[in-house]
Amino acid sequence: MAREWRARSPAPAVTEALGEELGRALVPGALLALSGELGAGKTTLVRGLARGLGIEESIVSPTFTRMRALPGRLTLYHFDAWRAGSEELLAEGGEFLAGAGVAVIEWAERVERWLPCPRLALTLAHHALEERVLSCALVSAPPGSAPGARLLEHALLETLERGRRTPGLLSASPVSDP
Numbered sequence: 048m049a050r051e052w053r054a055r056s057p058a059p060a061v062t063e064a065l066g067e068e069l070g071r072a073l074v075p076g077a078l079l080a081l082s083g084e085l086g087a088g089k090t091t092l093v094r095g096l097a098r099g100l101g102i103e104e105s106i107v108s109p110t111f112t113r114m115r116a117l118p119g120r121l122t123l124y125h126f127d128a129w130r131a132g133s134e135e136l137l138a139e140g141g142e143f144l145a146g147a148g149v150a151v152i153e154w155a156e157r158v159e160r161w162l163p164c165p166r167l168a169l170t171l172a173h174h175a176l177e178e179r180v181l182s183c184a185l186v187s188a189p190p191g192s193a194p195g196a197r198l199l200e201h202a203l204l205e206t207l208e209r210g211r212r213t214p215g216l217l218s219a220s221p222v223s224d225p
């Protein structure tokens with residue numbers, strides 16, 4: 048199974064649908080790291096993710112709280128690393144990363160070095176007014192990791208694949224630099 052894919056989203060609803068597919072398939076301990084500039088569509092994707100997890104609360108960027116816990120099929124820990132130093136992020140939310148719920152981080156590129164593996168990394172980039180290029184990849188656990196990490200990695204691969212098949216996603220050139 049491929050460990051990464053690239054696609055184009057032609058509309059916010061498709062980005063949201065991708066989030067929903069991922070949300071239905073995520074397992075406890077999953078971490079989804081979202082990168083991409085202002086307005087790239089990170090929160091839009093989280094909105095779909097919440098729907099896929101059966102979360103009823105409305106989704107807003109947790110910029111001022113840095114983390115919101117949203118109960119659903121699994122609790123979603125929604126982080127925003129825009130202003131957070133890694134220390135704050137981990138102090139406030141470290142225990143929720145790789146816990147019993149699932150975690151999603153906006154502006155993950157800012158705290159990447161401190162994020163646990165395995166995880167799914169999803170980057171959104173502007174392409175046109177309504178179009179975004181999405182790159183999704185599995186970041187593997189290091190060799191020799193605990194069996195639990197291997198199991199999680201396997202589940203994340205399946206989630207990745209399921210996301211790739213989201214109706215409405217358009218093809219994009221293969222990833223050249225992983």
Ligand SMILES: Nc1ncnc2c1ncn2[C@@H]1O[C@H](COP(=O)(O)OP(=O)(O)OP(=O)(O)O)[C@@H](O)[C@H]1O
Pocket residue numbers: 056057058059060062083084085086087088089090091092108153176177178179
């Ligand atoms: N294909 C698309 N996918 C996602 N959003 C899109 C798309 N096309 C247009 N948009 C619009 O782009 C905006 C994305 O805003 P959103 O809040 O999701 O971005 P963000 O990456 O979370 O930004 P911020 O960095 O400010 O948190 C929305 O207004 C959305 O409607």
Ligand SMILES: [Mg+2]
Pocket residue numbers: 089090091108153
């Ligand atoms: Mg946002």
